[in-house]
Amino acid sequence: MDNWFKSRWFVRAISLAFAIALYVFVQVEMDEYQNESRLLPNSGADVQTVEDVPVNIRIDDESYVVSGVPEVATVTLEGTRGTLTATAQQRNFDIYVDLEGLEAGTHTVDLQHTGIPEELKVYIEPKTIEVTIEERASEEFDVAVDFINVDQLPDGYEIGESQTDPGQVTITSSKEVIEQIAIVKVFVDVSETTEPIDSREVPVNVYDASGNELNVRVEPENVNASVDINNPSKNVPVNVETTGELPEGYSLSSMSSNTEEVEVFATNEVLQNLEQVSTETIDLADITESGTVEVGLALPDGAIVPDTDTIEVTVELEQTRTFEAVPIDVENLGAEQDVSFVQPEDQAMDLTVAGNQEDVSELAADDFTIFINAEGLEDGAHEVPVTIEGPDGIDVNGEFDQVTVEIS
Structure with a gap:
């Protein structure tokens, strides 16, 4: 190296x-x-730039549609200050692309201008564009109605029939795009809606089979949508639901709802399988007296019973009580006779009483009389039937049906 x-x-x-x-x-x-x-303009001259100048298209728009043309262009003007300022401020000029005479297909063309004084130099950005010309096609399509926020409808409400006015729209675009159209529909927001929707103006949307929105001309762009909002109802009986067992000493005589049936509002899907409405579960273990109980309704999801938070359930109980060692009286014993009890020795017995809880709860042992009739009994041992007297409507059972006494 x-x-x-x-x-x-x-x-x-x-x-x-x-x-x-x-x-x-x-x-x-x-x-x-x-x-x-x-x-670029001569740096020594006055220059002004006008942005967002609309770009017009010159073509037979009854026969063709064009894509690729920008909506606006930027125009830079160079020249004497007076002419330059007036032209830039008034914007009395036209930027366009001339496609007349061109056949369907893709073409590269220049943006042109008219209306700008000849003494001004003009620079357009973009200067050259690529456009696609396609044959125009028009076709009528039915308009479908779709709904958003359906889950935000109040409980019990559902969507009924719907329609648009007009029911069809005319869509114009290229033949290729027209053939791609799969769905033409409007969207109606039904959140928190309780009344029918009457002629709500909504825009028309156009989609292909993949759900991509298509940029086409729709006539009319908006239609009026009307939607029925229904609130179906059904009268059904009320069933009282219970769980558990009553405390010891109590039995259930009856339990019934003071409201025999209620009007339930829900969707038809819910109502068609609804034969009755149950109350919230009542725990019998908590009930120790007759009376009324307020309880809510166990409604299916999406169902309501307006103005009814709770209902009353009437409970009738029977109570059983035992009074211990109630004395046994002796009636019609002879004047010269004396009596002693062999069985029971203590001349007393237990009483078991049953009846309406309200009545039984107020009873005391001295509300009952237990006695034997000694009339005509001679000296000696005798088995004598026992008689029990007490308030009406109360079932009384004594510990013994008869007692053994000794008359002397």
Whole structure:
């Protein structure tokens, strides 16, 4: 390698290569500068830029549709200040793309202008665009109605029949796009809706089979949607639901709802399988007296009974009580006679009473009389039937049906 650098011809070759590379680089830069100079305004003149200038399309729009044309362009004007300022402020000029005479297909065309004074230089960005021209097609489509926020309908409400006015729209685009149309529909928001929707204006949406929205011309763009909002109801009986067992000493005489039936509002899907409504479960273990119990209704999801938070359930209980060692009286014993009890020895017995809980709960042992009739009994041992007297409506059972006494 050191020997190469000592060679005069090698050094000359390297120098020549560097010189050629430098010349090419400078030439390329100069060409780019000259090209930019042709596009940009003269830095020594007055210049104004007008942005967002609408781009018009000149074509037979009854026969063709065009894509690829920008909606707006940026226009830079150069010239004398008076003319320049007036033109930029008034914007009395037109930027357009002239497609008349071109056939269907893809074309590269320039944006053009008209209405700009000749003494002004004009620079348009973009200058050149690629457009696609397609044959125009129109077709009528039925409009379907779809709903959003259905889950936000109040409980008991459901969507009924729906329609739009008009029921069809005319869609215009290229034949290719028209063939892609799969769905034409409007969306109606039904959240918190309790009344029918009458002629609500909504925009029409167009989609292909994959659910992609298509950019087409729709006539009319909006339609009036009407939707029935229903609130079905059904009268059903009320069933009292219980669990557990009554405390010891109590039995259930009757339990019934003071409300025999209720009107339930729900969707038809819920109502068709609804034959009765149960109360919330009543725990019998907590009941120790007759009376009324307020309890809610166990409604299925989505069902309501307006103005009825709770209902009353009437409970009738029977209670059983035992009174221990109630004395046994002796009636009609002879004046010269005396009596002693053999069985039971203590001349007393237990009483078991049963009846309406309200009545039984107020009883005491002295509300009952237990006695035997000693009339006509001679001296000696006798088995004598026991008689028990007490309040009406109370079932009384004595510990013994008869007792054994000794008359002397």
